[in-house]
Amino acid sequence: MLPRRRTVREWLHLYLVLAGARVRADWQYRTSFVLFTITQFAITFLDFLLIVVLFNRVSRLAGWSLAEVAFLYGLSGVAFFVADVFVSQVERVSVYVRSGRFDSLLVRPLGPLFQLATDDFALRRAGKLVQACLVLGVAIAALDIEWTLLRVAVVAMAIVAGTVIFSAVWIGGVALTFWAVEAQEVVNSFTYGGNYATQYPLGVFAAWVRHMLTFVVPAAFVSYYPALYVLGRDDTLGLPQSVRFLSPVAALASAMVARWLWSAGIRHYRSTGS
């Protein structure tokens, strides 16, 4: 009676169909769509300009050159904005809960997370992703890196793991809003804050911030530790060399915590209804 489980291919197709519907809907207001994309691109560009200006006054930041910081910025930015485009819209869950629309998600034969991610899929945020890719590309061109297979793998791994880590922080944080709607602001400080923090070498921060970014919200695994390996630099924190390859482990751990928090949030909602 019940249709068999969907294959990965079918899930992907459904994702495209539903996210495509959102893009088509947004395209009805195309002026606003185009303007938003361009502004986003420009704003994040200014963001990077700030770092360039900073390097006009100092030649090194915690021992890092401009190109190296740009590499860090790009690595973190690509991971963050992929998560931003594909996952960040789940933060709208509090709006859904307050308006009662969350109930409508629960009467459909799909997980609420999948529906949230597709219903509010925001292609217009891709402007920021384009900017981060550009910065990463320019940085790689400017740096004199000797590309080995392992270095390429570490960069690819960092981007994938970074996307998972940022997505996990988003989902786990958003899950907290099932208990307290006001939690959203705190969550934002972890997601956006995590992104800003990972754009700079960890060495510029006080020790407690460095430890938090390594062990609590493992954002440092997104860019800092992989970058240390690729650029062949020493770690100011003095952690063992192997930490540089631990991004996937950090990603898996954050994904598990996020998954647990999210299901606990749904359970809480289904027992209280608000």
Place this chain on the structure above:
Amino acid sequence: MSGDGIIIELGDVSKEFVVYRRAGRLRRERVVMRAVDHVSLTVGAGELVGYIGPNGAGKSTTIKMLTGILVPSSGLVRVAGVDPQRRRVELAQRIGVVFGQRSQLWWDLPLIDSFDLLRHVYRVPAARHASNLADFVSLLEMAPFLDTPVRSLSLGQRMRGELCAALLHDPAILYLDEPTIGLDVVSKARVREFLASINASRGVTIVLTTHDLADVERLCSRLVVIDHGRVIEDGTVASIRSRYAGWRTVVVDLEDASAPPLVVPGATVERVDGPRQWLRFARDSTTAAAVVSSVVAQARVLDLSIEDPDIDDVVTRIYTRSS
């Protein structure tokens, strides 16, 4: 579906909510509210049940437990052979839900796009989808506005869209929460007609909550009344009416506009308005025929009719008795 024809089963189901009430400046008091209080109920496949009660009586909470949105605090729930608490996604495939005030449709896209997207969400085979869609489009007369964005539809058109959206995947059960709220008379009638027809032709079990008792009277074979979380009445509309309002009214238009109130054994004149008089009588003490013949013997009658008590009156009596 289960073999014995029972499609919805609630066994001693309760749902409690914890609310915090302010007690003093900073202290909060923890209060347990029981929204649904030991409800037991079964619905047979193909039934059309009206589920009514005053605001806050526990209607929506019950519906939310039957759709798998809410998990009961205690008791057993089985819907379409499935435990909604454990197998929400599987259940979702077999039920359709229309919440009158919330939309299942894609707001900025043409109505037809929503139907197509739902085909993918519910994995309805293309041929089945096409034939269902053709049926519903003609039954609900949706052809003129299929290409209109949902946000530009009138409420009546949107509600027809919602009904179609809830039924395209051939659900065994359709839940409707206030489906006629805010609709004009014509749209209401159309919605009712449609529900009656899919109940008859497709055998869809329908459970609807409403404040509009005309919905119940026109549609439902069975009425369940809930108040303070408890089922206080469960039966056919006719049986409940005769239990709570065991009277009828003979309305007569007399030739003489200034006639005094009539005197009829077993009946009392409730109201006089010029030549028109309302005589109420208890069903168990006399008959309509006896009242009419007594009236005709006393005065010249131009016109007459016999009225049943208004369903609103009946329900008001049920609510006041229970509180």
